[in-house]
Amino acid sequence: MTELPVHHEPPIYRRIADRLRDEILSGVLRDGDRLPGENAIMAEYGIARATARQALAVLINEGLAVPRRGSGVYVRLFRPIRRHGSRRLSREQWGQGRAIWDSDTRGRPYTVDEVRIERVPASEQVARLLDSDEVWVRRRRYSVDGRPVQLAVSHFPADLVEGTAVTLPDTGPGGAYARLGDLGYSPVHFTEEVRARMPQPSEARLLDMPPGTPLIVVARIAYAGGGVPVEFNEMTLDAASYVLQYDFDA
């Protein structure tokens, strides 16, 4: 690939975003302040609405501002959902509950929709991870406050869970992990791998994400005693809605 051309002057929406960013980072605009609206920016710079919107989108995508429906764009107020990777070593034991980033800890209720459950041949990757050529797959989408925030696709070794409630829409009290426990395969260890990337169009659509916003992808394997893998779960999170917390000893 040839090198990108040198830009002598950034486009106007970039320069507007740069000015607003400076005001946020220097403290002229503070947490919770409303940014100038599209109409005000259009009038001040003599530009089209789409350009004004692009300027505001830059700051939203950088996590410095958030839109509120029908009200405008506000400085940060990043109040993501806190997802605990490990509950056993909980923060309560350490640092008197010192959180690095603010988050909404009042466990906002999830709603689950788009549940789809099927028995299918495993992909090459899943077959390797679960030692199983066929899998029961549970796909669902989680929403909080009416906004979709997470897609999750769980895979279980088909022969292990066949005929149990893991294959039904309602997995019963305690959920799928309790059903694995009924079989003598309670998960006792987890490994999670975390990456971030831009969404594919189908993911952006399912999660109703604004353009230019990244995803966090968490892939988890649950192991029962003896190192038997009993679940592979791929979770796709709207990055603007989450902070992941992990606690561990040295």
Place this chain on the structure above:
Amino acid sequence: MTELPVHHEPPIYRRIADRLRDEILSGVLRDGDRLPGENAIMAEYGIARATARQALAVLINEGLAVPRRGSGVYVRLFRPIRRHGSRRLSREQWGQGRAIWDSDTRGRPYTVDEVRIERVPASEQVARLLDSDEVWVRRRRYSVDGRPVQLAVSHFPADLVEGTAVTLPDTGPGGAYARLGDLGYSPVHFTEEVRARMPQPSEARLLDMPPGTPLIVVARIAYAGGGVPVEFNEMTLDAASYVLQYDFDA
């Protein structure tokens, strides 16, 4: 904010990206295959170089393809650096080293540049996290294979580390944590918070990131015995270069 306009037909670069994505996801193009070059795309669609480049950038940003300098754009080959959040519960004990995503495990050597060390008043956030109004700050940039991949900014309570090698460019054998140990404050517990967002221009410049590529931000507190916080480290990672691994028990 008003709603975005309905697009009846996506722009040409999107349609080219959609076609290439379909070929990747359906297996017509396979891991390691070279994508059509800018010149080929320009000729086939009768478009400008910038538009062809935009189409390829979409796939790069989605993590489906990677550019190789002077050679073209290739299907995926996502071989990130694996960062272990917890070494104690290492994967070797579980799942026979089953990795979910491929990564380069031959510990490629890091080089460190741009080290800056200073004693400064703590920000409000850092003062709260470290129970200290002044901090020694170590800023550095890590590169792998000549490419910058991570910015890290460590904060230590100033009075705790004053006069030790933690305040020097060379922290000595075992690094800053060993020096904390010399003082009787070995880190024994860690909490990490992980989020993803788009980079600010200064971050994209320091990490030499292509436009539209997200960051992973890892914020970590190290605690000594008794729950005393001894370090706050904010790490900013090029998301295309990393997979984070966490292992924990149920």
